[in-house]
């Protein structure tokens with residue numbers, strides 16, 4: 001049931017003591033070995049040696065993605081390269097790449113934390129785990145791979161892509177757990193249907209999905225179509241990769257591995273803590289990383305803490321699924337809109353397929369949103385009246401969820417591109 005019960009079920013008091021000790025040694029490590037932090041601590045007159053309470057965290061400086069870029073490639077490493085056994089890099093869809101490193105001990109901790117998440121999702125050494133995340137500089141493939149091996153499961157390192165082969169391997173090797181992005185899980189389900197394969201004939205039981213935002217509606221869709229139980233797991237390369245937080249079998253929020261990561265939820269505008277349970281930006285401080293520790297890293301990811309204790313017995317705080325990123329929040333006609341809100345609405349409407357695109361444009365100084373959504377084939381054979389009724393339903397539900405009007409365009413099944421890795425469903429053509 002647990003992977004490391006002595007940590008996962010710790011009392012808050014013991015946990016806070018452990019966090020404080022680990023934080024002190026992290027501050028010492030970066031204060032003495034990383035010029036960037038030494039300088040920041042000096043500027044802000046932070047005396048990390050006098051750091052005696054977790055509340056002092058608020059006096060520490062933030063670290064931003066730009067700081068990683070400014071120190072490209074190795075400027076923020078806290079150990080010499082001879083102690084680094086692995087290097088990963090984030091592809092930087094929104095700019096220049098960033099580089100992160102791991103010592104042997106970091107890899108050991110990483111594997112353990114991912115094994116924890118797999119275990120809490122219900123997996124064990126008896127499982128056959130197909131890892132359909134990309135292997136390479138992306139942390140997804142290797143991160144999950146090492147964790148799955150640590151668990152003792154049988155690992156199939158197939159990587160992303162070649163969907164028909166994924167399905168054949170799934171059948172032949174009797175895969176019990178699929179690990180990939182939720183977008184790719186949907187694509188696999190689509191291709192299975194095309195191939196006339198009924199998932200109930202497979203050994204597949206679990207799906208562990210992460211690396212991109214998804215909604216509860218998308219979870220239901222994947223669970224139904226593949227006949228599995230899927231859980232969400234979260235992480236980011238700057239902090240470690242996968243292994244930061246993951247759902248247990250309650251499927252109701254992700255337990256944060258708080259003995260290794262100190263999480264704050266801050267108002268992204270004021271950078272002050274939000275009220276307990278309110279939504280804000282996750283800001284993460286690593287507590288055990290040796291090669292690449294980060295202090296108060298601003299993730300840009302939005303979530304909230306779920307205050308109730310979890311029936312699974314783990315005492316680590318849970319965070320809600322990621323609701324979006326501060327930088328993929330669209331401001332349309334002045335209203336804040338997250339793509340996942342739109343996804344939830346679309347997935348709950350009969351007659352639509354779970355594939356969509358959002359196109360945002362500015363016409364005559366006014367924002368215009370078009371939602372392209374795939375509709376089931378039969379709709380196109382029906383009378384125009386039915387198509388119009390479907391469009392109106394979608395428009396009405398979106399308007400009540402978002403508070404703004406949108407155009408809806410129905411497209412035929414399989415018209416929109418499918419994703420093997422992280423999906424990009426928003427096309428913002430506005431120039432700012």
Ligand code: DLL
Nearest residue numbers: 090140210211212213233234235236237241242322
């Ligand atoms: O995506 C690490 C990862 C790999 C996590 C595999 C889980 C599974 P990056 O490529 O650095 O690392 O991207 C990190 O992806 O800041 C979030 O915006 C987003 N993200 C990751 N997991 C989730 C999730 C990996 N479960 C960025 N839900 C993060 C929503 C997620 N967004």
